[in-house]
Amino acid sequence: xxxxxxxxxxxxxxxxxxxxxxxxxxxxxxxxxxxxxxxxxxxxxxxxxxxxxxxxxxxxxxxxxxxxxxxxxxxxxxxxxxxxxxxxxxxxxxxxxxxxxxxxxxxxxxxxxxxxxxxxxxxxxxxxxxxxxxxxxxxxxxxxxxxxxxxxxxxxxxxxxxxxxxxxxxxxxxxxxxxxxxxxxxxxxxxxxxxxxxxxxxxxxxxxxxxxxxxxxxxxxxxxxxxxxxxxxxxxxxxxxxxxxxxxxxxxxxxxxxxxxxxxxxxxxxxxxxxxxxxxxxxxxxxxxxxxxxxxxxxxxxxxxxxxxxxxxxxxxxxxxxxxxxxxxxxxxxxxxxxxxxxxxxxxxxxxxxxxxxxxx
Amino acid sequence: xxxxxxxxxxxxxxxxxxxxxxxxxxxxxxxxxxxxxxxxxxxxxxxxxxxxxxxxxxxxxxxxxxxxxxxxxxxxxxxxxxxxxxxxxxxxxxxxxxxxxxxxxxxxxxxxxxxxxxxxxxxxxxxxxxxxxxxxxxxxxxxxxxxxxxxxxxxxxxxxxxxxxxxxxxxxxxxxxxxxxxxxxxxxxxxxxxxxxxxxxxxxxxxxxxxxxxxxxxxxxxxxxxxxxxxxxxxxxxxxxxxxxxxxxxxxxxxxxxxxxxxxxxxxxxxxxxxxxxxxxxxxxxxxxxxxxxxxxxxxxxxxxxxxxxxxxxxxxxxxxxxxxxxxxxxxxxxxxxxxxxxxxxxxxxxxxxxxxxxxx
Numbered sequence: 001x002x003x004x005x006x007x008x009x010x011x012x013x014x015x016x017x018x019x020x021x022x023x024x025x026x027x028x029x030x031x032x033x034x035x036x037x038x039x040x041x042x043x044x045x046x047x048x049x050x051x052x053x054x055x056x057x058x059x060x061x062x063x064x065x066x067x068x069x070x071x072x073x074x075x076x077x078x079x080x081x082x083x084x085x086x087x088x089x090x091x092x093x094x095x096x097x098x099x100x101x102x103x104x105x106x107x108x109x110x111x112x113x114x115x116x117x118x119x120x121x122x123x124x125x126x127x128x129x130x131x132x133x134x135x136x137x138x139x140x141x142x143x144x145x146x147x148x149x150x151x152x153x154x155x156x157x158x159x160x161x162x163x164x165x166x167x168x169x170x171x172x173x174x175x176x177x178x179x180x181x182x183x184x185x186x187x188x189x190x191x192x193x194x195x196x197x198x199x200x201x202x203x204x205x206x207x208x209x210x211x212x213x214x215x216x217x218x219x220x221x222x223x224x225x226x227x228x229x230x231x232x233x234x235x236x237x238x239x240x241x242x243x244x245x246x247x248x249x250x251x252x253x254x255x256x257x258x259x260x261x262x263x264x265x266x267x268x269x270x271x272x273x274x275x276x277x278x279x280x281x282x283x284x285x286x287x288x289x290x291x292x293x294x295x296x297x298x299x300x301x302x303x304x305x306x307x308x309x310x311x312x313x314x315x316x317x318x319x320x321x322x323x324x325x326x327x328x329x330x331x332x333x334x335x336x337x338x339x340x341x342x343x344x345x346x347x348x349x350x351x352x353x354x355x356x357x358x359x360x361x
Numbered sequence: 362x363x364x365x366x367x368x369x370x371x372x373x374x375x376x377x378x379x380x381x382x383x384x385x386x387x388x389x390x391x392x393x394x395x396x397x398x399x400x401x402x403x404x405x406x407x408x409x410x411x412x413x414x415x416x417x418x419x420x421x422x423x424x425x426x427x428x429x430x431x432x433x434x435x436x437x438x439x440x441x442x443x444x445x446x447x448x449x450x451x452x453x454x455x456x457x458x459x460x461x462x463x464x465x466x467x468x469x470x471x472x473x474x475x476x477x478x479x480x481x482x483x484x485x486x487x488x489x490x491x492x493x494x495x496x497x498x499x500x501x502x503x504x505x506x507x508x509x510x511x512x513x514x515x516x517x518x519x520x521x522x523x524x525x526x527x528x529x530x531x532x533x534x535x536x537x538x539x540x541x542x543x544x545x546x547x548x549x550x551x552x553x554x555x556x557x558x559x560x561x562x563x564x565x566x567x568x569x570x571x572x573x574x575x576x577x578x579x580x581x582x583x584x585x586x587x588x589x590x591x592x593x594x595x596x597x598x599x600x601x602x603x604x605x606x607x608x609x610x611x612x613x614x615x616x617x618x619x620x621x622x623x624x625x626x627x628x629x630x631x632x633x634x635x636x637x638x639x640x641x642x643x644x645x646x647x648x649x650x651x652x653x654x655x656x657x658x659x660x661x662x663x664x665x666x667x668x669x670x671x672x673x674x675x676x677x678x679x680x681x682x683x684x685x686x687x688x689x690x691x692x693x694x695x696x697x698x699x700x701x702x703x704x705x706x707x708x709x710x711x712x713x714x715x716x717x718x719x720x721x722x
Contacts, residue, residue, distance in 0.1 A: 081703065087703055087704075089703055090555035092694070093703065095696075096696045096699040097700060097702070097703060099653070100652075138555070151525065153526050155525075158523065158527070162519065164514025164519050164532075164538070165515050166530040167530045167532075170527060171526040172558075177525070193502055197499060201449055342448055
């Protein structure tokens with residue numbers, strides 16, 4: 001969404017409040033409900049999303065008025081101090097910038113970031129149907145990318161195929177990036193940095209003509225949004241490659257279907273046509289990695305049983321994989337492939353899996 | 362050190378063992394001792410370093426023979442599978458690549474990575490006076506950089522001033538990077554990514570002609586080595602900018618004086634001419650940030666009292682700062698500067714501090 005449009009929406013919120021005040025009514029703000037009861041899995045879009053429940057924040061209700069004040073304070077500040085000046089900042093900086101004692105009272109605008117100012121930003125994200133990044137509030141950064149892609153960003157032209165061993169550091173906010181050239185058969189999004197480094201050193205992305213991304217653990221918002229934009233805007237398939245454990249599979253789940261916490265932005269952060277490349281329990285048997293597995297802890301099994309129940313893991317293939325894990329009681333890391341030789345992943349495993357389209361849905 | 366030289370050193374280790382075997386003696390390997398008793402602070406070099414104690418690992422001593430086997434196994438593998446093939450990998454991949462049952466026995470080469478194969482790498486680092494990166498074993502990556510610097514890396518020419526909002530992702534291994542052009546008055550190494558993003562968006566590095574690095578927390582080895590190489594090889598001062606707490610000050614301490622864990626490589630990872638720019642307790646008072654401090658926890662005070670006793674924090678200015686913290690019982694984050702406005706850090710705080718050379722030693 002254009003910056004001007006986001007500003008209009010924020011100002012619209014203020015104008016509605018003003019109109020109600022001028023009409024002598026107590027102003028209200030409507031915010032979609034984000035509790036579990038209002039989070040649905042849309043089977044057609046294959047995405048988590050919010051249902052239609054809405055809560056009203058009423059200024060004249062004593063239980064609501066503090067939050068009401070905070071909502072308007074944050075909305076006004078984002079409009080005036082971030083968007084109109086074209087500045088970006090973090091949630092923590094915003095908290096410090098807005099924290100103060102309200103003149104003539106002993107009341108502070110905010111007492112705590114995580115329970116007070118952060119949730120207001122999610123409220124605005126939901127109520128205005130914009131990304132936090134479109135409100136110029138950056139999230140944590142993690143992850144890097146290489147491949148045959150040329151982008152334009154802040155006036156610079158950056159060629160992802162000419163960045164040495166480092167690669168391009170994925171920023172938190174990728175909204176304003178322009179893709180000038182995207183030449184790739186697929187995107188390979190890898191949980192572990194070590195596997196990314198192996199493939200990058202072997203110039204896998206060059207030989208295979210693909211884009212390599214590492215999320216370095218759970219994918220940050222910037223990584224999810226970048227994968228989403230590349231895959232959808234340029235029609236490039238997205239393959240996800242994680243450890244063979246409930247944690248790795250959940251990373252895939254968030255990249256594909258979205259997360260319950262952020263169900264209101266699944267369409268922008270989730271990429272529902274993503275496919276799971278590996279590591280699967282079936283791979284462990286097929287490639288003889290049994291000697292390099294790790295005994296699952298109670299937590300791993302508990303988490304696997306939870307995945308089993310999620311509607312988005314109801315596909316027969318996933319049910320089978322998860323059940324094998326629970327039965328066998330072990331898990332495996334990407335690095336287990338190195339037991340077959342450091343370049344096994346580059347020369348055998350990935351060409352095999354991608355060539356035969358051996359993916360999970 | 363050149364790859365060929367490192368290989369010679371590794372092969373030298375093997376040749377000595379062979380000579381002893383051929384002479385009918387039990388082979389031994391000498392490894393400098395890394396326990397606390399052998400870690401010294403060199404007041405002249407301003408660096409942590411190892412003393413002269415050495416331990417002997419003797420093949421015919423039952424208590425040593427397993428470790429002896431592991432040392433030779435790792436040394437041979439690094440020589441043959443990494444250096445001679447010019448491949449790099451992670452400690453975890455190495456563990457998987459070397460783990461197996463020794464034929465004809467029930468003995469595994471390794472049972473655990475962290476207690477068995479990782480320490481062998483540090484042994485070799487110490488015994489051969491090389492960096493783990495020179496053995497082609499990569500560490501975790503974290504951190505990014507921007508500035509007027511052009512490097513050559515893996516055949517690519519990368520201009521750090523033309524990388525959009527992302528910046529160059531600092532790899533774990535920066536040994537082979539060639540600096541083609543370095544145009545900077547100083548390097549500013551920042552703990553927090555949010556402050557880096559603020560300064561990057563404000564093009565602070567361009568206006569000030571400096572190099573901006575964020576470590577995103579404790580500095581990874583790649584960040585420390587990059588700062589060391591840039592500062593020493595190109596004679597550029599290094600200023601470190603962290604939160605005002607014992608954790609932030611310890612980040613500075615490791616960047617400047619080295620760490621106890623890695624005392625054997627302080628000369629390569631530490632930059633003893635680094636200066637601490639902020640945030641100091643004195644800054645909090647000077648800039649009126651008292652309302653934006655955080656009450657120190659018991660752990661914070663305990664850690665501050667430890668810093669007070671380290672010989673490298675014996676400078677009068679540091680003693681004063683640490684004592685103020687203990688007395689006041691609070692700490693502050695970089696983001697507290699945003700309470701004065703988002704651009705206070707760019708327009709006031711940093712120009713003030715750098716202009717008046719208001720640094721701690």
